[in-house]
Amino acid sequence: MKQAIIYSLKVTLTTLLLSLPITFAIMMAYLKILPIIISNYSVNVHLDLKDAAVFIAFTFCALLFNMRKINGIAQSVYHKKRIAGNALMTSIALFMLYLLVFGKLMSLAVDEFLVTYGPSFLITFICMRVFQLRKEEESIYNDSKSIIVEPFGRLIYNRKEKNWYGVVPNLHPDHNIELSISTESEDQQIDDKVELVKKLASDYDAIIANLQYLIFRRFENTNFEKSLDEIKEMYNLISVDLKSDSKTWWLVMEPDFKVASIYNHYQRFTMVDREIVWANFDIDHHISSRMV
Known part of the structure; x- marks a missing residue:
């Protein structure tokens, strides 16, 4: 389980560090470009720090859940591609449910949602693919x-x-x-x-x-x-x-x-x-x- 925790911390902490500045930069660029494309159009793009923390928490839990040991198998079956896909979809689904429950989802247009939260989703996915996931058994076999x-x-x-x-x-x-x-x-x-x-x-x-x-x-x-x-x-x-x-x-x-x-x-x-x-x-x- 140690390797699973290390991998999950790398993914979530890196996402936390990068998502805020990158999301802010994308928001500023979007707000600057949008009036050129469409006149008299107002948008609401604002990434709440609490929302970012909730998404990070969901992602961390989803990663650990998908890397749990499978009963009946001596080895931990760690397939990073599957883990990344399942964990990301689960965390996004839970996060959208969270936004819906607290009345933050319906007030956002599609482009507002994508600009506000899309960068965090993308950064998380990239981190999941970039960071190596070492099998738990490697330490056992040393x-x-x-x-x-x-x-x-x-x-x-x-x-x-x-x-x-x-x-x-x-x-x-x-x-x-x-x-x-x-x-x-x-x-x-x-x-x-x-x-x-x-x-x-x-x-x-x-x-x-x-x-x-x-x-x-x-x-x-x-x-x-x-x-x-x-x-x-x-x-x-x-x-x-x-x-x-x-x-x-x-x-x-x-x-x-x-x-x-x-x-x-x-x-x-x-x-x-x-x-x-x-x-x-x-x-x-x-x-x-x-x-x-």
Whole structure:
């Protein structure tokens, strides 16, 4: 959580320092140019310091909320692009609700709103993209033992979680996946577990097809129903965690950043051997989840 707080403070404090002078400069330029474009037009542009502080507070809370640890996953899934988009939209929505409740929104024309608050929104977004977000696990892995595991590359031992962890390119043909292999200790041999991961990689298409089908059935016959082809475009495997019993797998499907908010959450599954025994949504008991 330390890295999340540092990142959030960098974003919000920089926004606070820059938004006032930049907003003031834009306001002055707008007021000077506007009479040239439209005569006899009056505007009201004034950024209240209290409003700026409220927006900063909303942004800070939204950032921390979007960087909370995801239950059931050993690693913090930190995707800065998604965090920035979700946090910014949430903070803007809350801020507009705040303005509406206190009667400050309806009195502003569209251009007045954009000139008054637009610079703060833009500065916040730029700060979110510019500042680096270091994963919480980097501090955990400092000075940890690491090994090279073919064909998956380097894995680092996390003493806190008691697992070997790495972001590997050989489970999915198009993108890297977070791989965790749990052990009793860092000295335990993992050759047999690596063979299980290799077998999982060879069965990848069948496993993912099953998970995507379960997600499809989750939304089937609801107002949020999507076709199976659409589900396949919307969700991809992001995390594989082989537990210490060498039978239990935790699998996490990540939604694409473009999906609507109703679909914008991680789909988590527990697989024993090749059978899905749990998900973070109700699995229809009529659905066969046995995979080849």
